[in-house]
Amino acid sequence: MENDKIITVQNLVKKFGSFTANDNLTFDVYRGEIFGFLGANGAGKTTALRILCGLSSPTSGEVKVAGFDIYRETEKIKKNIGYMSQKFSLYEDLTVSENIQFYAGIYGISPKKRKEKEALLLQKLEMTGARHKLIAGLPLGWKQKLAFSVAVFHDPKIVFLDEPTGGVDPVTRRKFWDLIYEVASNGITVFVTTHYMDEAEYCDRVSIMDAGKIEALDSPANLKKTYNAKNMDEVFIQIAR
Ligand SMILES: Nc1ncnc2c1ncn2[C@@H]1O[C@H](COP(=O)(O)OP(=O)(O)OP(=O)(O)O)[C@@H](O)[C@H]1O
Numbered sequence: 001m002e003n004d005k006i007i008t009v010q011n012l013v014k015k016f017g018s019f020t021a022n023d024n025l026t027f028d029v030y031r032g033e034i035f036g037f038l039g040a041n042g043a044g045k046t047t048a049l050r051i052l053c054g055l056s057s058p059t060s061g062e063v064k065v066a067g068f069d070i071y072r073e074t075e076k077i078k079k080n081i082g083y084m085s086q087k088f089s090l091y092e093d094l095t096v097s098e099n100i101q102f103y104a105g106i107y108g109i110s111p112k113k114r115k116e117k118e119a120l121l122l123q124k125l126e127m128t129g130a131r132h133k134l135i136a137g138l139p140l141g142w143k144q145k146l147a148f149s150v151a152v153f154h155d156p157k158i159v160f161l162d163e164p165t166g167g168v169d170p171v172t173r174r175k176f177w178d179l180i181y182e183v184a185s186n187g188i189t190v191f192v193t194t195h196y197m198d199e200a201e202y203c204d205r206v207s208i209m210d211a212g213k214i215e216a217l218d219s220p221a222n223l224k225k226t227y228n229a230k231n232m233d234e235v236f237i238q239i240a241r
Pocket residue numbers: 016019021039040041042043044045046047048
């Protein structure tokens with residue numbers, strides 16, 4: 001079973017001065033699962049996610065990501081993960097194709113391989129005709145799909161998504177989740193924070209944080225049973241007051 005854990009977190013604490021943003025978090029994420037990380041504004045999701053990505057150090061606790069230690073092996077972690085931040089990481093003044101080239105370059109993907117993958121990707125996203133357009137002029141839903149696609153372009157073991165679908169309508173969101181399912185079915189673990197409860201329903205398991213603590217962690221079906229709730233909205237309201 002230990003091998004099936006791609007992320008292990010034990011007693012993770014993160015303090016900013018006297019304020020505790022992550023208060024003794026303990027949880028595991030399994031290989032290939034879609035793990036939803038929920039909580040109200042300020043609950044501490046982004047803080048934990050930045051630690052898991054090797055961007056910030058915990059105050060205390062044990063954390064392993066893709067088998068690597070969060071204190072000593074952050075460079076190895078970074079090579080094995082993809083990350084899409086809230087202000088997704090595309091360069092607005094570069095074209096679609098230039099952004100893909102940039103990310104492929106960072107991860108050492110050869111130009112030949114990049115060209116093949118780029119052509120397939122743009123076809124899948126129906127963006128072939130837009131490949132020489134600047135990111136700045138693209139609709140938000142397109143930017144999100146592309147930002148996600150570059151975050152997994154190097155086939156990482158895990159992809160971290162921080163509110164990847166903020167500000168778009170439910171149909172665009174649903175389409176974005178088709179991309180998430182596709183990468184998960186290829187064995188990439190997806191760790192996603194969200195405020196949208198329809199998205200919580202799409203996850204294999206969901207953790208719900210409140211004031212720096214994990215208050216619940218289970219599959220959406222089990223959470224609804226435990227909290228005697230019709231949907232994840234009702235579960236969330238009971239936990240994140
Ligand atoms: N660098 C920092 N210095 C001091 N306080 C911080 C810092 N980063 C975050 N915090 C505080 O930690 C708490 C948790 O913030 P965090 O961004 O992790 O929440 P979140 O759950 O991701 O919220 P949101 O949904 O709004 O993104 C907040 O009260 C925030 O003000």
